[in-house]
Structures are given as structure tokens and as C-alpha cells.
Amino acid sequence: ALTRTVHFGKPPQAIVDMAKAIVEGVDAGLGKARPGYTAEEVEAAWQAVLRKNGLKKESRVGYPVGLAYPPDWGERTASLRPGDTTEMQSGMCFHFMAGVWLDDFGIAISESFVVTDHGGERLCDVARELIVID
Numbered sequence: 319a320l321t322r323t324v325h326f327g328k329p330p331q332a333i334v335d336m337a338k339a340i341v342e343g344v345d346a347g348l349g350k351a352r353p354g355y356t357a358e359e360v361e362a363a364w365q366a367v368l369r370k371n372g373l374k375k376e377s378r379v380g381y382p383v384g385l386a387y388p389p390d391w392g393e394r395t396a397s398l399r400p401g402d403t404t405e406m407q408s409g410m411c412f413h414f415m416a417g418v419w420l421d422d423f424g425i426a427i428s429e430s431f432v433v434t435d436h437g438g439e440r441l442c443d444v445a446r447e448l449i450v451i452d
Contacts, residue, residue: 319413321428324449337448343367351438357402384411
């Protein structure tokens with residue numbers, strides 16, 4: 319799974335700033351996506367960056383993907399959210415749903431990643447940025 323936001327025309331500074339905060343939050347979360355950390359610690363790293371930037375996302379920020387992925391949105395496996403103490407293990411795969419939605423706009427720059435001993439490794443090479451079309 320992968321998401322990028324496209325803006326037509328020059329985006330307002332608030333949108334540019336939010337996109338940067340989302341990417342920074344993903345980096346923080348991926349840094350914790352390694353053995354010894356829990357799903358909630360990955361989410362907490364993401365939330366810390368959002369708070370620093372005056373933002374928040376109240377729903378979970380990630381779910382598992384891959385072999386045996388349950389066929390609905392209500393799976394009972396690990397979720398990147400507060401209270402989930404599932405320990406990260408090498409080889410686990412997640413979709414990091416990095417997005418913030420406000421009343422008048424929203425931005426998502428999401429990534430799928432695999433847990434490694436060095437942190438979450440992105441599974442694609444697509445630029446992590448707000449795409450602007452003039």
C-alpha cells in the first residue's frame with residue numbers, strides 16, 4: 319500500500335508544512351520499527367512529531383500487510399496504535415498510514431515497510447513528498 323497527495327496549483331504554506339511534518343513523523347516511526355520496540359512505541363514516535371507541529375491523528379497509524387492478511391478492516395492482529403504492545407519482529411510488514419485530515423483539507427504520504435534490525439525499511443522507492451501540479 320502506498321499513498322501520495324497531489325495538489326493542483328501552488329499549495330498554501332500550511333499544506334507544505336503539514337506534508338513535511340508527516341514525512342518527519344514517518345521517519346521517526348520507522349526508526350522505532352525494529353525488534354525490541356512495540357507497535358505503540360512506533361505510533362508514539364509518529365505522534366510526538368505531529369504534536370511538535372501542532373497536529374494529531376486520533377486513529378491508528380498502521381496495520382499489517384502480507385501473507386495471511388485478514389480480509390477486513392477489523393483484523394485482530396498488530397496495529398500501530400496506543401495500547402498495542404505487540405513487539406516488533408524482523409520480517410513483519412505494515413502499511414504506515416501517515417495522514418492527517420482536517421476540516422478543510424488533508425494530506426497522506428503513506429508507506430509499506432518491513433521491520434528490520436535497523437528500523438523499518440520502506441518497500442518502495444517513490445519520493446515522499448507532496449506532489450504539486452501547476
